[in-house]
Amino acid sequence: MYYNIHSRHIYEESPCESREAICSLCKSQVSFESLAYYCRGCGSHVHRDCLTITYPKIHEHTLTFIRREIYVRCDVCGREDKSIYYGCLQCDFIVHRHCIYLPKVIKITRHSHRLSHNLRINYHGDNICGVCREYVEARYGGYSCIDKTCNYVVHSSCIITFSVWDGKDLEEEPEPEEIDSEVDFAALVEIDAKSKRHFSHEHDLLILDMDDKEEIEQVCQACILPIEFGSYLGCKQCDFALHDVCASLPRKMEHAIHVHPLTTMNYENGFFTCSVCNQRSCGFMYKCSQEDCGYKIDVKCASFAEPFHHSTH
Known part of the structure; x- marks a missing residue:
């Protein structure tokens, strides 16, 4: 059986003959001798399961890989670029492959509340993205604050592009208990x-x-x-x-400069190097709360707020 996936290439279903084959859609390895779609003209491989995706969290119908190169706006992030697209012809729904698996609930250090992903952002005030400071179109998807009284919104693409997210989907995790005494x-x-x-x-x-x-x-x-x-x-x-x-600086803070919460300490063992300005200091430092993260910043860098406003600009 043949599939005209690319406009100029023919794919056929056959056992994979390479131990180093990579699926051109999901970018993961294709098992040796497993059935996959293979283009003899360019030598690319595609998993059988990658041609269609069923993921109810993003869409109720099965999404099909669009085999031709197209330039349309993704209904989830609103961006138009050269990427891998999937679509539902029944609903006229078009989505990037990487937007299908966006997390539902996240926490970023730029904002005090959790953010939830929505396929359509409601219009709230100026709808300015909290990361890139540009307009968020209401007809496309994005992240908005779970607090209904808060107007904070973020582009879906900014979460990935600017690495402001720690990689955890908090949809199934309860909200942390508030501290009784500050x-x-x-x-x-x-x-x-x-x-x-x-x-x-x-x-x-x-x-x-x-x-x-x-x-x-x-x-x-x-x-x-x-x-x-x-x-x-x-x-x-x-x-x-x-x-x-x-x-007056807090002992614990969430800072836009790092994806994890920070705790401050009086560094008594000599000098340390700030991860932001790369300068050595023997003063106080903020250290990442994650044990496996060696991120450290000095007090000067931690004192800058985001967005940073200056009279000269």
Whole structure:
């Protein structure tokens, strides 16, 4: 049996004769001597099961591989490009192969809530993508916040293109329980009107003002930058000092710069190299909460918010 999959190539069903054959659709290996579709003209292989896909999460009908090269907008992501397409003629539904298996529920560090995938994005305000900052068309699919009062949306393609997702589909996983008390995780605790306690130091810190000091040589232990003016937190028993901003940084954060949550620690074993700016520092660092991830960033890089607004641009 012959199938005209490409406009200029003929595919026939035959046993695979190569131990290194790769399916041109799913990009996985074709088992040696297994039945597959083979083009003698270009030498490409296709799994039998890859010609049609049944996946009710994306569409209720069986999707068929479109054998000709076409340029149409994918009904899931809204993009038009040279890619592998599948379609349902009954519904006039066209989708990229890689969009068929998009996760249903995800969590990205750019947003505080989980996001769910929808085949049609409802119009909410300006519909600006939280990743690329461009418009999200309401008639195509994308991700929106599970909180109905939140207007946060993201292009489906941006989740993959910009690597902002940790690869986990949370559809079957319950929401994590909210922390009863934030005090245990607060970086800074107020003792009284004049003193505070920071998790990284054993002594109470006083609220001081650099403008009142004759000595101006003071270095922040978090960012390792000089404290030159204004108020700061300083220790009367030693030379420990912190900028007000650095002292108020949270012990745990989700940052757009990394796909996993981060926890802060006082790095006491010498220098470390920031994974963002590649600079060495002996101040505080934020470390990835995943044990198998060696991601570290310094306080300066962690202090930037996304999107970053600057008066010069």
